[in-house]
Structure formats: structure tokens, C-alpha cells
Amino acid sequence: MSPSKTAAGKPDRTLVAILSAIALLVVVALAVVFTRGAPEALDESRPEGVVQRYSTAVINGDTATANSFLTESAKSVCRGYYDSGPRPVRVVLISTTERDDSALVRVSLVSSGGGGPFGPAEYEMEDRFSLVKSGGTWRIEQAPYPLVSCTGLSKP
Known part of the structure; x- marks a missing residue:
């Protein structure tokens, strides 16, 4: 049995x-x-919503959309231009500090590197976005260098 x-x-x-x-x-x-x-999707009227949409556009290679979230000064000068290495594959919100006309959005940027004996390596770094309120709308004044959208902009 x-x-x-x-x-x-x-x-x-x-x-x-x-x-x-x-x-x-x-x-x-x-x-x-x-x-x-x-x-x-976070509220686009909030600093973290602007950062989310901007980051998505940069990662997807949509420069026109990314540039629509930048201040005029950020569009005219490409500070800290980052032209090598992989773009982040993930952007994770850490915190937001909002004042009347300015905001700092801290994020964690995760990039994936080449393969190794245990698979692809991931690199993580923390950085922040600086935003200002212009005409009642939040705009990015400075982005972390791996997410700077510079295509078609003048470089120093």
C-alpha cells in the first residue's frame, strides 16, 4: 500500500x-x-510630482518633456553635465523639504552596471533636486548630475 x-x-x-x-x-x-x-503618479503641483515626471522623462530619453520642468536658468546653463555611464534605472523618493518659494527633494538613484559572476551590479547614491516656485508652478533649478537633461542645451 x-x-x-x-x-x-x-x-x-x-x-x-x-x-x-x-x-x-x-x-x-x-x-x-x-x-x-x-x-x-504623484501630484504634479507638488515638488515630488515634478521630480517624478522629470526623472521619468530623462530616463525615457524624452528631452523635450524633461526640459519643460526646468527653470529658464537651468535650461540655459548645463551645470554638472553627466555624459558617461548609465542613467539611473530607478529613482526613489526619500524626503521633501518645502518652503514658500523653494523646495529640496532628496532621492536615491539606482543604476545598473555590467554583469559579473553573480549578475549585474547595482549602484545606489543619494542626491537632491532643488526646485523653485515660479508663477505658482514648481520648476527644477538643479538636478542630480546623472539626471541632468542637457541634449540641445549649451554646455559651459
């Missing part, structure tokens, strides 16, 4: 219940992984 069958030749109910629970957990885990969408 097989250890997984009862005397009447029926499968052990405990084993069937355990296997069913495992299958259910696998299905739920896959559903969670595949239904996770893009991060929630």
Missing part, C-alpha cells in the same frame, strides 16, 4: 490539502507580480 493512500485506495486528504494550498499561493504570487503596474 502506498503511504499517500488510505486503506480504501483514496488519496490522503491532508496531502491533497497541502498541495492545493501551495498551488493557490503560487497563483496568488504570480497574479501579484504580473498585475503590479507603474508607480502611482
